[in-house]
Amino acid sequence: MRNPISAIAAALVLVGALNWGLVAIAEFDLVAWIFGEEFGTTSAASRIVYGLVGIAAVYGIAALLASRRHTSAHEAPAAVH
Secondary structure, three states: OOOHHHHHHHHHHHHHHHHHHHHHHHOOOHHHHHOOOOOOOOOHHHHHHHHHHHHHHHHHHHHHHHHHHHHHHHOOOOOOO
């Protein structure tokens, strides 16, 4: 079963990715819109969301690196001919 923190981090990274995609394609900031802000403006609430997305991305990077180290440690060494 997946760690709940990993699931939350993945959801936040997806929200961030969706938001950046919308900014690029439609010049629409979903997070700003949710908090009733104009495109390009922020409030304390939206900055918290952006900050959580950033923390989730750092968590995801750390999890990927840890996973790679764990996988590399368990791989058999290549046969020498």
